[in-house]
Amino acid sequence: MILPPRRSTRWSPAFRQLYAVSIGNSIGQQVTLLAVPVLAVAVLRATPAQVGLLGVLGTAAFLVIGLPAGVWVDRADHRRIMVVAHLVRALTFASVPVAWWSGVLTFGQLCAVVLxxxxxxxxxxxxxxxxxxxVVGRDRLVAANSLLVSTAATVQIGGRALGGFLVHLIGAPAALVVNALTYLFAAVLVGRLRPDVTAPRPARPAGAFGRQLTDGVRHVSGNPLLxxxxxxxxxxxxxxNLTTxxxxxLFLRELGLDAVALGLFLGAGGVGALFGAMTARPLADRIGHGRALWVPGLVVAPLGALVPLVDTGPTLWLAGLGWLAMAWRTGIGNxxxxxxxxxxxxxxxxxxxNAVFRFLLTGSIAVGAALSGLIGQVLGVRACLWIGAAAAALTWLPVFCSPLRRLVRPPLVATPHQPAPAAAGPPARTGR
Known part of the structure; x- marks a missing residue:
C-alpha cells in the first residue's frame, strides 16, 4: 500500500501501472464475453439453458466466497492477490484452445474454466x-474512477468488435489465446509495480473471522447511502444480464447473424458506457451525486423497450440505440x-x-443468467428480453426513495493519511 500522492494534475507512476493493467484486463474481458458464449453455441451446440448455466458459473464464485473473500483481502497483501488472480485466469483460459486443438474440448471443461x-x-x-x-487518495477517486471506467468503455467498443472479428477469422477457441495473454501481461505488470512511497500496512482486522465478515455486511446494510x-x-x-x-x-441462431454483428451490437454498449463515464463527473457536479444516480435511469427507461425489438434491418439500429442509452446510464452509475x-x-x-458489493452485484449477474436461461428455455428468447427491459425501467427507485435522492456530495471519512473535511450537502452517517 502507498501513501496518497500530493495533489497534482499528474498521476503517480503506481496509478499509471494500474491503469495499464486495467486496459489489459478490459481487452481480455471483452474477448471472453463474446468468445465463450459463441464457442458454446456455435461449436459445442449449447442450448439456451446451457448458455444460461455458463453465465451462472462465471459469477457463482461471488455468491459462494464473495463475502469471506473480503476478510481475506483485508488480511493480505493486495498486490500479491492481484498477481495470483491474473495468473490463474491466464492458465484457465489457455487450457481451452489447447483442449480444442487436441480434440478433447467438452462443455464440462468450459464450465470448469468459467467457474x-x-x-x-x-x-x-x-x-x-x-x-x-x-494509490490516488480519496479526494481524487471520482477522477480516477472516471478515467478507469472511460477507458474500459473505450476498450469495450473496440474489444467486442475485435472479439467478433477474431472469432469470425480464427474461431472462438483460438480467440481465447488473446484473453490468456492479456491476463499474463497484467500479472507481470502488477508484479513489477513499485509504489513511490511505502506506507504502513493497515492494522489486521480485530476479532474472529465471522465477526470481521459481519462488520463488512453491517457497514453496507446499515449505511443509508450504501x-x-x-x-x-x-x-x-x-x-x-437477462438480455445479454x-x-x-438470438443473433446466431434465430436471426442468422454472425459473431461480427453480435460484437458490433454489444460494442454499441461500449459507446454508451464511455459517454456515461465522461459525463458522470460534470453531471454530478451540476445536479449532485445523488440525482446523478437516479435521474439517468428515469430518462432512459422508455428507450430500454427498444432492445427487445432487435431484428434484421432498421430495427437492429433502433435496438442498438436503446442498448447504447442503457449503457450510458450504467457508465454514470459505475x-x-x-x-x-x-x-x-x-x-x-x-x-x-468491496466484497459485499461484489457479492451483491456480481451475484445478481448470476441470478440474471439463471433466470435468463430458464425464461429463454420455457418462454422463448424474445420473452426474456421483454421481461429484462420492463424490470430495468424500475431499477432507479431504490435511490429515489432514499437519502441519496438529493445528496450533493458524499461525506469523506477520516483515514490515517488525511482528515475528513466537512461534507457538502445533506449530512449522512456512515453506520456499521
Whole structure:
C-alpha cells in the first residue's frame, strides 16, 4: 500500500501501472464475453439453458466466497492477490484452445474454466478496488474512477468488435489465446509495480473471522447511502444480464447473424458506457451525486423497450440505440457509485465493503443468467428480453426513495493519511 500522492494534475507512476493493467484486463474481458458464449453455441451446440448455466458459473464464485473473500483481502497483501488472480485466469483460459486443438474440448471443461476464472476474479477485483484509494487518495477517486471506467468503455467498443472479428477469422477457441495473454501481461505488470512511497500496512482486522465478515455486511446494510446504492446497482446488473445472456442465441441462431454483428451490437454498449463515464463527473457536479444516480435511469427507461425489438434491418439500429442509452446510464452509475463507496468507507473495511458489493452485484449477474436461461428455455428468447427491459425501467427507485435522492456530495471519512473535511450537502452517517 502507498501513501496518497500530493495533489497534482499528474498521476503517480503506481496509478499509471494500474491503469495499464486495467486496459489489459478490459481487452481480455471483452474477448471472453463474446468468445465463450459463441464457442458454446456455435461449436459445442449449447442450448439456451446451457448458455444460461455458463453465465451462472462465471459469477457463482461471488455468491459462494464473495463475502469471506473480503476478510481475506483485508488480511493480505493486495498486490500479491492481484498477481495470483491474473495468473490463474491466464492458465484457465489457455487450457481451452489447447483442449480444442487436441480434440478433447467438452462443455464440462468450459464450465470448469468459467467457474475457476470467476473465482480468481473475486479476489482480483476486490483487491484492486481496495488498493485504489491508497494509490490516488480519496479526494481524487471520482477522477480516477472516471478515467478507469472511460477507458474500459473505450476498450469495450473496440474489444467486442475485435472479439467478433477474431472469432469470425480464427474461431472462438483460438480467440481465447488473446484473453490468456492479456491476463499474463497484467500479472507481470502488477508484479513489477513499485509504489513511490511505502506506507504502513493497515492494522489486521480485530476479532474472529465471522465477526470481521459481519462488520463488512453491517457497514453496507446499515449505511443509508450504501444500502440503496447496492439495491439499485444489483437490480441493474440482474436486468441487463437477462438480455445479454440470450443475445448470442438470438443473433446466431434465430436471426442468422454472425459473431461480427453480435460484437458490433454489444460494442454499441461500449459507446454508451464511455459517454456515461465522461459525463458522470460534470453531471454530478451540476445536479449532485445523488440525482446523478437516479435521474439517468428515469430518462432512459422508455428507450430500454427498444432492445427487445432487435431484428434484421432498421430495427437492429433502433435496438442498438436503446442498448447504447442503457449503457450510458450504467457508465454514470459505475463512476459515481464506486467513488461514493470508496469515499465513505474506512481503510480497514475497504476489502470487506468491496466484497459485499461484489457479492451483491456480481451475484445478481448470476441470478440474471439463471433466470435468463430458464425464461429463454420455457418462454422463448424474445420473452426474456421483454421481461429484462420492463424490470430495468424500475431499477432507479431504490435511490429515489432514499437519502441519496438529493445528496450533493458524499461525506469523506477520516483515514490515517488525511482528515475528513466537512461534507457538502445533506449530512449522512456512515453506520456499521
Amino acid at each position: 475457476l476464472a470467476g473465482t480468481a476474479t473475486v479476489f482480483g477485483d476486490v483487491a484492486e478496488q481496495s488498493y485504489l484509494p491508497a 444500502r440503496p446504492l447496492a439495491l439499485s446497482l444489483a437490480g441493474i446488473n440482474l436486468t441487463v 445472456t440470450m443475445l448470442p442465441v 463512476v459515481i457509485g464506486v467513488s461514493l463507496r470508496q469515499r465513505v468507507t474506512p481503510d480497514a473495511l475497504l476489502g470487506r465493503m
